[in-house]
Amino acid sequence: MTQTERIAEFANSVSFNAIPSATIDRLKLHLLDAIASFVWAQFQELPANVKKALTALSPDGIMPADHLAQLYTTYIRYPDFMDNFLAKESTCHPSDNIGILLAAGHLEEIQGKDFLTAMAIAYDVECRLTELFPVMIEGYDHTVLLSFSATAGAGRLLGLSREELTNALGIAGCSFNPVVTSRASYTSQWKGLVSSMVNAGCMNILSIAKQGITGPEKLFEIPEKGLNAIYKQHLDVDWSKEDFSIISRCSLKTFNAEVHAQSVLELISELAAAHRFAAGEIEQVDITTFLTAYHIIGNGEYGDRTVVYSKEQADHSLPYLAAVTILDKQVYPQQLIADRITSPDVQELLKKVKVHTGFPLHKPVKVAGMLDPYTSAYPDKVKCKVEIVLKDGKKISGEKETYKGFYSTPLTYEDVQQKFIKLNESYVDRESANRIFTLVSNLENASVKELLDAINFR
CATH class of the missing domain: 1.10.4100.10 (2-methylcitrate dehydratase PrpD)
Known part of the structure; x- marks a missing residue:
């Protein structure tokens, strides 16, 4: 057959x-x-x-x-x-x-x-x-x-x-x-x-x-x-x-964002809640992620994700999504409307977000996938690391390998009801x-x- x-x-x-x-x-x-x-x-x-x-x-x-x-x-x-x-x-x-x-x-x-x-x-x-x-x-x-x-x-x-x-x-x-x-x-x-x-x-x-x-x-x-x-x-x-x-x-x-950004955004939310820093205190945000995320939303093969003026570009730009999560503590449709996207605060902050993988070489893909611990774990895990460097020199960092909604840590029916509401x-x-x-x-x-x-x- x-x-x-x-x-x-x-x-x-x-x-x-x-x-x-x-x-x-x-x-x-x-x-x-x-x-x-x-x-x-x-x-x-x-x-x-x-x-x-x-x-x-x-x-x-x-x-x-x-x-x-x-x-x-x-x-x-x-x-x-x-x-x-x-x-x-x-x-x-x-x-x-x-x-x-x-x-x-x-x-x-x-x-x-x-x-x-x-x-x-x-x-x-x-x-x-x-x-x-x-x-x-x-x-x-x-x-x-x-x-x-x-x-x-x-x-x-x-x-x-x-x-x-x-x-x-x-x-x-x-x-x-x-x-x-x-x-x-x-x-x-x-x-x-x-x-x-x-x-x-x-x-x-x-x-x-x-x-x-x-x-x-x-x-x-x-x-x-x-x-x-x-x-x-x-x-x-x-x-x-x-x-x-x-x-x-x-x-x-x-989060109302591309799937490969989910663990990063959850981690940023947790770091912001735990350390209560202001956006104006930030010198740089360093994000380490796996190769697929880097290519699609982090300035890889799919192109520049730092120029952001529309919903479709915003929800596929890790720099924008990280910045707006720091500022607004969430990503829902209101974070993806033109007025919010073009606001000076988020436009300034997204330029401070740098995205890279855990291994400096990206090709050959199979080799990079084996040598990069973030990429080798995907798709069973969506590993990431975020380091936020403040202007006073303080560094705030954390790592994640899943998020609420990922198949290994799924949302409940009640969670989805609340999302609907x-x-x-x-x-x-x-x-x-x-x-x-x-x-x-x-x-x-x-x-x-x-x-x-x-x-x-x-």
């Missing part, structure tokens, strides 16, 4: 009862976390503009399912406050899958058990592919892999046969190969919207495949022209052996919030329609 056939068979063979109860609880946690962003985004300008653009394509006012998949994914993705799965050479946002699964609820009557089953399938497929087929090392965006997981999960909900789903996976794999350029500095708004376009296309493809349109069965395996050859890798997974344990390695965010207290009353909390915690006994009714406010 080919890899697309195996993924299709896996997606169609899983039953709700076969998914461990601990995994179901973890999925509910991540679903509520995604819904917190989904609700908040409905009241923000950029997602509202996306909705306006998509509505303009639907003169009768009824948005088709592919556009809903795009809109719902925009809602979840835009805040950049969602979950992550970290692999040695790549990362992904498994909650990117949720938008298309919710959109499927406009096409079919879907029960909560079926939704959670599809969510487990999608999470497992994307995380496993991220671990074993890390396209980012070849310059492609991790949303390449979303095309397979979103298609598998939504295909299950929409009742595609194994043959139809195999075709859909082949078509999706040929059609969506975004490049990592959107994440490089200076980072644009498209960084947070790529996954929404992938999901729109996948919903469209599922409808086409259901009508018998075929795609390449040997998508990965075709010599020279298959994905194995194109990405210079080899995918050989026995999907029948997946037990969903990989989902327990997904992490959530405490903090994000949305200006927009949603407590009665509406409690309704959402109850629905998600008991989703196996509810329907997707009930959930959609509860979370759509605009």
